[in-house]
Amino acid sequence: MLFGRRGNRGVAAIACLLAFLGSVPALADAPTDADRSQALALLLFGRQTCAARRANAPVATQVAQVTEESPSPSPTPIVTPGPPGAPGIPGLPPQGHNPTYQFYATPRPQPGASGEPSAPPVPTPTPNPSGSPEPVFLERGGETPPPIAPAGRATPTPSPEPTGVPTLAPGYVAVISDRVQGGTKKGQPSDAIGNVHIYYGEDEIVGDHAHFDGVRTITITGHPFLVNHRHDSILTADSISFDTISETAKLTGGTGETAEGIQIGFVHFKATDLHTDPDGSAHGLDPYVTTCENPRGGYHITGKSIDVVPGDKIVINKAVLWLGAAAVFYLPKLVIPLRTVEDQRARPQWFPEVGYDQYEGAWIKIHVPFGKDQYYYGYYILNYFTKAGLGIGYVGFYAAHSGRRSVSVNVYEQNNPLEGGKTYNAAIAEQENFTQHLRGNFQFAYQSNYGALTNVPPNETATAAIVHQTERTSQNYSINHSSVGTQSSTSSFSFTDTRQFNQFLNQAVSLNISNSSTNFETSSFQHTTEFDYLMHYTTTGADYQLEYNKTYTDQGFGINKIPEFQVRPYDFFQHFIFPISAQLTVGEYSQPSGEGSPTSLATWRGDAGVVLGPALAKVLGSDFQATVNVDQYAYGTGDLKAAIQQQMSLTTPIGSHVVNSLTYNEANYNGPALVPFQFLDQQPTQNLSNAQDLIRLFNDDVYSVALGWSTNFPLNANAQPVSYQITARPSARSVVLLSGAYVPGPGLGFETTNLQLSTPFGRDAALQFVSDLQWKGPEFFSNKIIYYTRVIGNCYQVRVLYSEASRSVNVGLSLLAFPNQTATFAIGQPGSIVPSTFNF
Helix, strand or coil, X not given: CCCCCCHHHHHHXXXXXXXXXXXXXXXXXXXXXXXXXXXXXXXXXXXXXXXXXXXXXXXXXXXXXXXXXXXXXCCCCCCCCCCCCCCCCCCCCCCCCCEEEEXXXXXXCCCCCCCCCCXXXXXXXXXXXXXXXXXXXXCXXXXXXXCCCCECXXXXXXXXXXXXXXXXXXXXXXXXXXXXXXXXXXXXXXXXXXXXXXXXXXXXXXXXXXXXXXXXXEEEECCCEEEECXXXXXXXXXXXXXXCCCCEEEEEEEEEEECCCCCCECEEXXXXXXXXXXXXXXEEECCXXXXXXXXXXXXXXXXXXXXXXXCCEEEEEEEEEEECCEEEEEEEEEEEECCCCXXXXXXXXXXXXXXXXXXXXXXXXXXEEEEEECCEEEEEEEEEECCCEEEEEEEEEEECCCXXXXXXXEEEEEECCCCCCEEEEEEEEEEEECCCCEEEEEEEEEECCCCCCCCCCCEEEEEEEEEEECCCEEEEEEEEEEEECCCEEEEEEEEEEEEECCCCEXXXXXXXXXXXXXXXXXXXXXXXXXXXXXXXEECCXXXXXXXXXXXXXXXXXXXXXXXXXXXXXXXXXCCCCCCEEEEEEEEEEEECCCCXXXXXEEEEEEEEEEEEEEXXXXXXXXXXXXXXXXXXXXXXXXXXXXXXXXXXXXXXXXXXXXXXXXXXXXXXXXXXXXXXXXXXXCCCCCXXXXXXXXXXXXXXXXXXXXXXXXXXXXXXXXXXXXXXXEEECCCCCCEEEEEEEEXXXXXXXXXXXXXXEEEECCCCEEEEEEXXXXXXXCCCEEEEEEEEEXXXXXXXXXXXXXXXXXXXXXXXXXXXXXXXXXXXXXXXXXXCCCCCCCCC
């Protein structure tokens, strides 16, 4: 069936059809009246049938094709123009056969046809990509809605692509039915009867009967339904009205379900007046939406109107949330995202957060989302605290369609009746893509609201960066400023030029100018300029690096490298019994004089470093590992110093349920510890050594007991504490953790033990409990935290969190259909406090 977008053009095409039909001579074997009626109806449904008389007409403009319906489809040729006097339609089927009529529409204008370059995609956030469209095979399915697989479950194995079956070209509309009836004059209605399938765009409409009004509209009745070609979204209705020019469908009494854009289960929805667009979007009135299989046992949302954008969002205006039969919340506009948002700051919440704490009192927090697409969206913030007052805010994200600019704005104002006045937070960021090689990033942040019980002066930060980058070079210019009230401020300008000469040689030149000031009891100001040149050269045998670094400051700190040269050979004793690596560093260094360094010093320095190991060995069934780091320093002043660091470990399994791990660390230093440079090669004044032992007893994941102690050398006269951690799983769904330390000695022993418990607490419910056990305190259980969760109707999860330390209670509600996306209306957003697994 051929359908167009413009009615006048369709009328002209039908006139051409009738004129052409009058010029066709009689067939050799006269068809029956039924065959002639079907043929005339086929032509009447056509749109540009005059094109059949043009010898140079492309195949895409031909009228239709008629094939036999058979269990195994066979290739069907595309209609081609015949010689003058030949029929303008394919041969009619023999009597007694049940034909399948396929009608092709003239292609609609496609995006990008004007030749203009398409805009680059918006960086973040973006809808989930749909990929390139897959071919749509014109092969009829059943007359009943096909089952769709719930999200989050294994999808059935796709059936192999049929062979020899025509496909739907982009922009075309195709109709397949058992038979066609209708008038033979222009503008007369026609009917497709029996297992009618209408293919277009992203969707397919199926029904028992389709009536064409002769102009542009097809009305489908007889248990009609609309399903997308991926079979993850389906709509059913009492009747469906399809506009063949705009390719939109209007459903009367429409209901549906979709697994598109969610992670678990389905989204079920219905509306009194539901219609769809060519891109698969749906719009309706008086909607009803839920992700619960049993809405009475779970939740559902009603509203005035609904807009469903596949893979992007569901928007409900004047939404009301129902828990069972109780209406619990109203929102002027509810946005349910069906796409992942990587920037967590852009996470709007469906419904309010509520809670209580001692300082702010009872509170409610609401995010009201706005925006129609990924180029401009966000949410308004409305918070109310019974003690802390009212807070309002705005979070918005803007991106240019060209992809050259993206801006985010986050501002918040909080009244503070407890301390008086108002506090503000603001964060503004802009990304500019000036050209393909030139980019800019600008940010500003201001914060004076730090939350309850925090009194810090306001601080602000401003940064600007411009980067020019080509295949082998890059230049980076940046300016930064930050301040904390009137107490301190810092400003800096930096420039870096990086060049890659070839695959072996590259260099970087940077300049940094900064100044800082403080104003506490006394005021101070510091100005610093630093220049750095770094060249890096790589060969097959070694890595070479040359650096010149000079710092100009009136404070006298830092080390100047004028210059420094490093060599790291790759093939240093490659075939030794254990790995050995080395690095040699030599250079001229200077230490400026000033307030930080009373005396100046300039001399050469050399550092020869060697790493021996790790050496691995089996010792009487145990695993032994050792590593040694050696550094030898020499200076132009005649000073020599050295450092040797050793790490060794021995892991011994004892049977199948016990493992003992012994670790020993030692550091030895020789030479003057604090000279000749004040800010380079500083060493401890005494040698250090430490031994640790950890013994673990375990039985799969049923229990694990770990005991550990540490000893420093030379031996400390005081007894060393013994740390312990006990983990047990009394059942498959419960976990108990105990951890603390035992200190030997009179009046010591056990003091505090941390307890963590997770256990089932009824059907589809769990309880987690965390507390500190005070063995010698007046209160045995202190710092208690209780976390309770329950899944209702396999639809949503209720979460309650109580904290004794902050004296707060948070209540949360999240949908199981959106566990990792923005469609979580969390009230307080409590999370799990006890790990569900543990390692051995």
